[in-house]
Amino acid sequence: MDDEGAGAATMPQPKRVTIAEIAARAGVSTGAVSFALNDRPGVSAATRSRILEVARELNWRPHSAARALGGARAGTIGFVLNRPARTLGTESFFGDLISGIQLGLAGTHVGMNLLVARDVDEELETYREWWSGHRVDGVVLIDPRADDPRLALLAELGLPAVVVGSHPSPPGTWPTVWIDDSDAADTVFGYLHALGHTRIAHVAGPPQFEHTAMRAAALQRFAREARLESAESFTTDYSSDAGAAITRTLLVGPRRPTAIVYDNDVLAVAGLGVAAEMGVPVPDDLSIASFDDSAMARLVRPALTTLTRDTVELGERAARLLLEQVEAGPPLTSRPGPALTLSVRESTARPRRPRAG
Structure with a gap:
């Protein structure tokens, strides 16, 4: 290793400023510095202001362990x-x-x-x-x-x-x-049923998530109450590839759904693309809706029916x-x-x- 490399390897790290240095510069005790820096009573407003100004001048930063022991917030x-x-x-x-x-x-x-x-x-x-x-x-x-x-x-x-x-x-x-999410699901499924859809599929997220389970359960409950012809949920990893794959499977079946609801806009846009690829016109032969709204859902054609939340x-x-x-x-x-x-x-x-x- 050359001299330049050796020098770079042993470059000293910046020294951490201590409360003792702040105290010496401000002309107060270390206890007063501790009170001021941790925003605790025990020093006057003028002294606190002087200590904080010195701390800023010295570029002082709190040590996480010391903050924890002192009960201060991490911020x-x-x-x-x-x-x-x-x-x-x-x-x-x-x-x-x-x-x-x-x-x-x-x-x-x-x-x-x-x-x-x-x-x-x-x-x-x-x-x-x-x-x-x-x-x-x-x-x-x-x-x-x-x-x-x-x-x-x-x-x-x-x-x-x-x-x-x-x-x-x-x-x-x-x-x-x-x-x-149960109420949200009832809103979407209820709207599609009011339009006349009785074969509804749900392309969902990962099964371990509570909102996935709640939406799937809401579909089954709604299917029983509304006497839907078919209703089934299919889980994914939220990727467009998974959404596209499930949509292809649904659209080649003998009794394909007349409506598909997707858990997010990425899945829904992927499904819309597959419908176009397979020559299934939306919304004439297939209605598509999403639980998520975004600019993407509004910009595709046809624009997607969605649940909108802020x-x-x-x-x-x-x-x-x-x-x-x-x-x-x-x-x-x-x-x-x-x-x-x-x-x-x-x-x-x-x-x-x-x-x-």
């Missing part, structure tokens, strides 16, 4: 996305939700730590590291599932959380900002509730999310009657 919330990375760039839901969370944090000087996890185990380990390292004050959790190990771990750690889910949380557990507001409500939960201590009460509306567009119509003879 950050966490959000883990446990989804295949290839789906994140195509699903507008995540971008809108993150935008809403940031909007809910606006003006609070609280930041967000965002991480994409490969699986549940990595997500669980992230929560352990964040909490033990005092890196977050709380987390937003999405895609709740039955017997969710993440919720059990967060309760065990005492890490404050807010769930974005489909129903209120049980009493004594971290609260949920919720949108009733996902940005959903994220904003979750962030604000989490900030309240961090301060409150004991679990707060769950709160409803923004209302859903059915946006009827050109992809749905009355089913065409079979020709006589």
Whole structure:
């Protein structure tokens, strides 16, 4: 190794500023510095202001372990996305939700730590590291599932959380900002049935998610009550490839559905493409609807009938509730999310009657 390389390898790291240095510069005791930096009583307003000004001049940053021992806030919330990375760039839901969370944090000087996890185990380990390292004050959790190990771990750690889910949380557990997926499903299926559809298929997300199970159960309940000719749900990984594959299978069957409802806009657009590929006109021979709305759903032709919700507001409500939960201590009460509306567009119509003879 040459001299230049050796020098680069041994380059000294910047020295961390200590409270003793701040105290010496400000002409106060280290105890006064500790009180001022941790926003605790014990120093006058003028002294606190002088100490904070010196800390800024020296570019002082709090040490996470010291903050944890002193009971100070991390000033950050966490959000883990446990989804295949290839789906994140195509699903507008995540971008809108993150935008809403940031909007809910606006003006609070609280930041967000965002991480994409490969699986549940990595997500669980992230929560352990964040909490033990005092890196977050709380987390937003999405895609709740039955017997969710993440919720059990967060309760065990005492890490404050807010769930974005489909129903209120049980009493004594971290609260949920919720949108009733059973009611949402009844709205979509009821509209298609009112148009005259009796053969309805549901192309869904992963089966372990609560909202997937609730929508599938709602379809079966509705099928019994409305005496539908056929009704079945098919699970996917939310990818366009999976949505396209299931749509092809459905459209080559002897009694193909007259309406297909997709769990998100990516699946729905993929299904629309397959219908065009196979020469099945939408909406004349097949109606298509989606549980998710986005610019993509409105720009394709025919534009998709969707359930519309304000996902940005959903994220904003979750962030604000989490900030309240961090301060409150004991679990707060769950709160409803923004209302859903059915946006009827050109992809749905009355089913065409079979020709006589």
